[in-house]
Amino acid sequence: MPHQALQEIVCCLGQPVAGNPTQYMMEKAFVAAGLDWRYLTLEVPADKLTDAVRGLRAMGFRGANFTIPHKVAVIPLLDSLSPAAELMGAVNCVKRDGAKLLGENTDGKGFVQSLRSLLDPSGKRIAILGSGGAARAIAVELGLSGAAEIVIVNRTVGRGQDLVSLLNDKVKVNSRLVHWKGDFEVPAEIDVLINATSIGLGDAQAQVPVDVATLRNELVVADVIFNPPRTKLIRDAEGRGCRTLDGLGMLVNQAVIGFKIWTGVDPDPEVMRDALEEFLNI
Ligand SMILES: NC(=O)c1ccc[n+]([C@@H]2O[C@H](COP(=O)([O-])OP(=O)(O)OC[C@H]3O[C@@H](n4cnc5c(N)ncnc54)[C@H](OP(=O)(O)O)[C@@H]3O)[C@@H](O)[C@H]2O)c1
Structure with a gap:
């Protein structure tokens, strides 16, 4: 895979977030798709969310997943919401489009x-x-x-x-x-x-x-x-x-949808499911 000096970066923000399997799935899928992207898992407490989102904007991250306890609190920090995220009142996936952060919900x-x-x-x-x-x-x-x-x-x-x-x-x-x-x-x-x-x-x-x-x-x-x-x-x-x-299908499909939202590329779901099973040791 070609290495560039600057990689595209996406991340997961939550607390507690250690043990979240998404990074493992995403990084395997980036490699399989030939994309020189990185996925970071970041422990962010509730009172640091505003700073963290400002940081994502400043560093030009391409997107992020938000998990407990940030799914609702992140909404006022975004520029717009998809109709489904608006109805749910919760966001778990954000895409940067130029200078704007767009909120989506891929859980359902x-x-x-x-x-x-x-x-x-x-x-x-x-x-x-x-x-x-x-x-x-x-x-x-x-x-x-x-x-x-x-x-x-x-x-x-x-x-x-x-x-x-x-x-x-x-x-x-x-x-x-x-x-x-x-x-x-x-x-x-x-x-x-x-x-x-x-x-x-x-x-x-x-x-x-x-x-x-x-x-x-x-x-x-x-x-x-x-x-x-x-x-x-x-x-x-x-x-x-x-x-x-089982719940693995929902988790894999969410990751498949998030990957496409950020990169515009369809990932290989099999690669993601295998990575998830490997990560969870099942
Ligand atoms: N597979 C995936 O991709 C995926 C994605 C997202 C979440 N999840 C899983 O989904 C689960 C729920 O997540 P969440 O974010 O919806 O949690 P949540 O907002 O805390 O809601 C939990 C729900 O479970 C109910 N509940 C908990 N213990 C109960 C009990 N003993 N008897 C009856 N009802 C009980 C609660 O009822 P009350 O309203 O009465 O408190 C509430 O409705 C978590 O385990 C999470 O790991 C999986």
Whole structure:
């Protein structure tokens, strides 16, 4: 690969950010695409975000990923937002275009791209467990992709209701809230069940409160948890004959989308998936 004196630089800003696998995936994909680019992982506390974004501008970084706790706080520091990022009120990917910083959200787009390998969400009835950042991003993109109904299942009513109102009023998709108490019984008309909570993160035995007997074999069951990828929910769903999607697909597809946003080049998704599995030792 030709080496230039100055490389193009993108980065990830978050805290805590150690152990984030994106740098490993991106750098393998840059090499495979013949691009002399660099991806830095940078630990930035909340009270230094403004300085950090000023630094990105000053040093001409081509773009950045923003992760916890910066996804919302970064918005006033940007010049414009994509329609989806505006609806979600959160940004995880920024592209520099000349002197302007443009905010996008690839969380939900990565999920929908992964889901499309099994089914087209258009016209489908979807139940989402959780109402945090991941659930919000996924729900908005599924609504924009033509889902017929989105049922939000959440333990905290206020947060769940905020998401339902956003979906009904702004995204214009039919949505209702189920207050999550005890095991959720998946209604017979649901086509796709998504765990978008943090239950299962770092714990392969953690039980998502769902009545396993209601997992019909026509259901697609997806989990956003990627470490470990074979969560208890995914194993239970497979045991019931459901088609399943682990969280690795969402993560890889987000990286694929971010790579294209920054470089204009389509990366090799296989290179990224292999890099992710190597990084996570799975
Ligand atoms: N695969 C990927 O590419 C990808 C991308 C983004 C995020 N993620 C993963 O997605 C997960 C969620 O991230 P986030 O940013 O959405 O987090 P978040 O904003 O903190 O939201 C977490 C959600 O999980 C719910 N929850 C947590 N523990 C629960 C429990 N014991 N019972 C019922 N509900 C529970 C919370 O409910 P309440 O509202 O009631 O508190 C909330 O709705 C994280 O584990 C993250 O690693 C994966």
